[in-house]
Amino acid sequence: MRNVKLWTWPGLAAVVCLSALAIWFKAGAIEADLRSRTISALQRDHAWVQVLINGRDLTLTGLAPDEDSRSKALSIARNVHGVRDVKDASVLLPEEKPYRLSAEKTENGITLGGFVPNEAARADIVSTLTGLLPGIALSDQMKLARGAPAELVSLAGFGLSAFTRFSIGSMTITDGTMRITGKALNPDDHEAALSVLSSVPASAGVVSEVEIVPAAAIGDYSWSASKGPGGLVLNGYAPDFAVRKAIMTRAGLAGGDLAAVDRMRFATGVPAGVDWLTAVELGLSALEKMSEGTVTITDKTLDVSGEARDADAFRAIQDMLSGKLRGGVLLGTADIGMAPGHGAD
Structure with missing residues (x-):
């Protein structure tokens, strides 16, 4: 046992x-x-x-x-x-008021700052940037906080997409309102950035300010306007928004009942001694008296061709182009005829 x-x-x-x-x-x-x-x-x-x-x-x-x-x-x-x-x-998470998100592009890369509501939003923003600018140096200094506007990531995406058009730039979003500045890589990129930022839907937020420094003109600093049966088309360069707006206002008069199409681009490089707006207005004044025609300014030279509406318009154009021209430009060629059925007196 x-x-x-x-x-x-x-x-x-x-x-x-x-x-x-x-x-x-x-x-x-x-x-x-x-x-x-x-x-x-x-x-x-x-x-x-x-x-x-x-x-x-x-x-x-x-x-x-x-x-x-x-x-x-x-x-x-x-x-x-x-x-x-x-x-x-x-x-x-702690709450931020006002809620801010920022991005700054310099020669050394991009720095992200401010706040995001969660890691998914952070990942989306970083992914957007690396997709737009692969290989660029990126410093993520964003912190987590409550209080983000509902469409923060969407609005940031619009702003960051403009960075592909800038050599340097910055974006700041404050409570759903975005301010963006930058220096355009070239005149075409300037227009592309403006197009992107003008297409931000109201549901994504508000773009309160866009300030883009123009790039240098490519080749000659030039401008042209062509008038025909289909309307008035403007090409070439304008140095800033105020001058461009004034040109379009004057083009409305030169076109009469015809629509004026703006295909101009922003660029620096107005020739020394030339008042670009005054010179362009001179060209549009001549074009206003034509039934069809073209005016071109290349650096300091104004060229005019087309058909005057009638004999009075023909003489008015001759007077405009005689002597010292307004705006500091010089007359190159002037090939003005008469519209069919309107002979000279």
Whole structure:
């Protein structure tokens, strides 16, 4: 009997230990499975959540971007099969008022600053930039905070897309209102940047200010206007927005009932001694008296060709182009005829 006892107790102890280990391993496997499935359910929209587990009870921690995200994360975790209880130990991100996001492009790369509401927004903004400007040096100094406007990422995307057209530039978004400045790489990029920024939908936010420094003209500094049955078309360069706007106002008079199409571009490089607006207005004044024609300014030279409306218009054009011309330009060629059916007196 004694020998039986000697053999029985060690066996029972081994069975108990092995059973305890089996239960422990099984419990560990259950916990790992629950935690894995909970994290997987939360990962897509609530990657901020960290999951602690004790048996079948979960505790959610982390920095919640807002109350709505916190509430949804708790709901998702509670609906994971096998979970018994979920406790919330998360903390809300600090709130920023006003809410700012910024980007600055220099010769050394781009620096992102300000705030984003979550890591998904950060990833979207960084991805947008690396897609637009692959290989550019990027410094991400954005911090997490609550209070972002609903379309922050969308508005930032419009602003950052203009950076491909700038040698240097900056973008600042404050509570859904964007201000952007930059220096155009070339005249075509200037127009492209303006086009992008003028197409921002109202639902994405407000563009309060756009300030783009023109690039140097490519080749000669020139301008032209052509008048025909289809309307008045303006090409070439304007040094700034005020001059361009004034040219279009004057073109409306020169075109009469015809539409004026603006195909001008911004550029620096107005020849020394030339008042560009005055010189252009001289050309448009001559064109106004033609039924069709073309005026061109290349550096300091004005060339005019076309058909005067009638004899009075012909003489008026001759007077305009005689003597010293306005605006500091010189007359190159003047080939003015008469419109059919209007001979000279």
